[in-house]
Amino acid sequence: xxxxSSLKPVVPRPKICSLFLLAGCLLFCSxxxxxxxxxxxxVTYSSVLEEPGNLEIENQNxxxxxxxxxxxxAPTVEFEYGVTAWWxxxxxxxxxxxxxxxxxxxxxxxxxxxxxLPREYWINPVLYVEYEDVSAADKSFLxxxxxxxxxxxQVNNAALRKEVERSIEGKLILSSNVKGWNLSENVIxxxxxxxxxxxxxxxxxxxxxxxxLAGGGRACTICRQNFTAGxxxxxxxxxxxxxxxxxxxxxxxxxxxxxAPHGLTLKFSPEFGLNDNSAAVLWRxxxxxxxxxxxxxxxRAK
Amino acid sequence: xxxWIPLIGTLLLVPVVCLATADxxxxxxxxxxxxxxxxxxxxxxxxxxxxxxxxxxxxxxxxGENAEGKASRPSLKSKRIQxxxxxxxxxxxKNGEAFKGMPGWGALPEPERWQIxxxxxxxxTPASGAQE
Numbered sequence: 001x002x003x004x005s006s007l008k009p010v011v012p013r014p015k016i017c018s019l020f021l022l023a024g025c026l027l028f029c030s031x032x033x034x035x036x037x038x039x040x041x042x043v044t045y046s047s048v049l050e051e052p053g054n055l056e057i058e059n060q061n062x063x064x065x066x067x068x069x070x071x072x073x074a075p076t077v078e079f080e081y082g083v084t085a086w087w088x089x090x091x092x093x094x095x096x097x098x099x100x101x102x103x104x105x106x107x108x109x110x111x112x113x114x115x116x117l118p119r120e121y122w123i124n125p126v127l128y129v130e131y132e133d134v135s136a137a138d139k140s141f142l143x144x145x146x147x148x149x150x151x152x153x154q155v156n157n158a159a160l161r162k163e164v165e166r167s168i169e170g171k172l173i174l175s176s177n178v179k180g181w182n183l184s185e186n187v188i189x190x191x192x193x194x195x196x197x198x199x200x201x202x203x204x205x206x207x208x209x210x211x212x213l214a215g216g217g218r219a220c221t222i223c224r225q226n227f228t229a230g231x232x233x234x235x236x237x238x239x240x241x242x243x244x245x246x247x248x249x250x251x252x253x254x255x256x257x258x259x260a261p262h263g264l265t266l267k268f269s270p271e272f273g274l275n276d277n278s279a280a281v282l283w284r285x286x287x288x289x290x291x292x293x294x295x296x297x298x299x300r301a302k
Numbered sequence: 303x304x305x306w307i308p309l310i311g312t313l314l315l316v317p318v319v320c321l322a323t324a325d326x327x328x329x330x331x332x333x334x335x336x337x338x339x340x341x342x343x344x345x346x347x348x349x350x351x352x353x354x355x356x357x358x359x360x361x362x363x364x365x366g367e368n369a370e371g372k373a374s375r376p377s378l379k380s381k382r383i384q385x386x387x388x389x390x391x392x393x394x395x396k397n398g399e400a401f402k403g404m405p406g407w408g409a410l411p412e413p414e415r416w417q418i419x420x421x422x423x424x425x426x427t428p429a430s431g432a433q434e
Contacts, residue, residue: 037360037407037409037410038409039409046409047409048409049405051363051364051405052403052405053364054363082405084400084403085398085399085402085404085405085406086400086401118397118398118399118400118401119397119406120397120406120408124408177409179412180411180412182409210411213411213412213413213414214352214411214413214417215352215353215355215356215413215414216352216355217348217349217352217355218355219355225414292363293363293364293372293373296372296373299373
C-alpha cells in the first residue's frame with residue numbers, strides 16, 4: 001500500500017476553543033440575520049442560489065469514528081456570494097483533526113454555479129464548475145467520486161497530506177419544487193489535473209420539505225415553518241473504466257435544518273454507511289450566517 | 303495582478319447594471335393562465351400578518367423593511383404593483399427576473415408566496431397613495 005510506511009502518530013491538539021469562539025461570534029451576529037429558502041442538504045445542491053449581493057458564511061463540520069481508524073473532526077468554512085440572480089460564487093477552506101494524530105489544513109476550493117434558464121420549470125438545471133486543491137488528508141466528504149474506501153483513513157496525516165490533488169469538477173444539478181417538496185439530483189464528474197487519473201464520477205440525491213407550508217401570523221422562533229426535514233443519498237460511481245457501485249463509498253441519512261427568523265440557520269444530519277467501504281456513521285452539523293446585501297457596504301450612500 | 307482588476311470590476315458591475323433595469327417588462331411575459339389565478343388568502347387578515355413576517359425574512363433585505371425599495375431595488379409600493387393581478391405577482395415571485403436581478407422564489411412553499419402577496423396588497427390599497 002502506498003502509505004504503509006506511515007509516520008509515528010502525533011498527539012492531537014484540536015482547536016475546539018477556537019471553534020466555540022467562532023460559533024459564539026456567529027450566534028451573536030445572527031441576531032440581525034434573516035431566514036432563507038435553502039434546503040437542509042450538506043452534500044446535494046439544489047437550484048437555490050445565493051441572493052444577489054448577499055454573502056453567506058457557513059461552517060459545516062463532520063465527525064466520525066471509522067472502524068480500525070482514528071476518529072476525526074473535519075470543519076469546512078464556506079464563503080458564498082450571490083454575484084447575480086443566476087450566478088453564485090463560492091470559496092471553501094478545509095481542515096481536519098484526527099485523534100492520536102494531528103491537525104492539518106487540507107486545502108481549498110473555488111466553485112461557481114450558474115442557472116442557465118430564466119424561469120422556474122418542472123426541473124430546474126444548474127451548472128456547477130469547481131477547481132480544488134485538496135490533499136489526500138481531506139476528510140470533509142463534500143462529495144464522493146471515483147473508487148474510494150474509508151480504510152484510507154487508517155493512514156496518518158503526515159503521509160496523506162503529501163499527496164495533493166488539483167482537479168476540476170463539474171456537476172449537473174437538477175432540482176424540482178413540487179407541493180412544498182424540494183427534490184434534487186446531482187451528477188458529478190471530476191478530473192485530476194496534476195495526475196494521470198481518469199474521470200471519476202459520483203452522485204447525490206435529496207428530498208426535503210418544510211414542516212409547515214404556510215407562515216404564522218405571529219413572529220415565532222420554535223414553530224414548524226422554521227424547520228425543514230429531508231433525506232440525502234450520495235456516493236461514488238467509480239471511474240471511466242470502472243463505472244458502477246463496486247468499491248465505492250455510499251451514504252444515506254436524514255437531515256434537518258432550523259431557520260430561525262432573524263437568527264442562525266442550523267443543520268444536522270447523521271449519514272449512515274451503506275456498504276463495507278463506508279464509515280458506519282458520519283455525524284454532520286453546520287451553521288450559517290448571511291450578511292445581507294454585502295455589496296452595499298462598498299456603495300456610496302445616495 | 304493588474305489583469306485581474308478590470309475583470310473583478312466587470313464582475314461587480316454586472317449585477318449593478320442588471321438591477322438598474324428593473325422596468326416592469328416582466329408583466330408582458332406572464333402567461334394568460336398564470337395571470338388569471340386568484341389569491342386563496344385574499345382579504346385574510348391572518349395571512350397579511352403572516353405575509354409581513356415572511357416579507358421581513360425573505361424580501362426586506364432587498365426591498366426595504368417597509369417595501370420602500372433600497373438602492374436600485376424597486377419599491378413595492380407602486381402603481382405597477384397596485385395594478386398587477388394576484389396571478390401576475392405570484393408568477394413574478396415564483397419565477398423571478400434572473401437577468402434583471404430578481405431571483406425566483408420557487409423553493410418557498412406556494413401558500414407562503416400567496417401570503418406575501420396578501421401583504422403586498424395591504425400596502426398597495428388605493429388609499430395608501432402608492433407611487434408611480
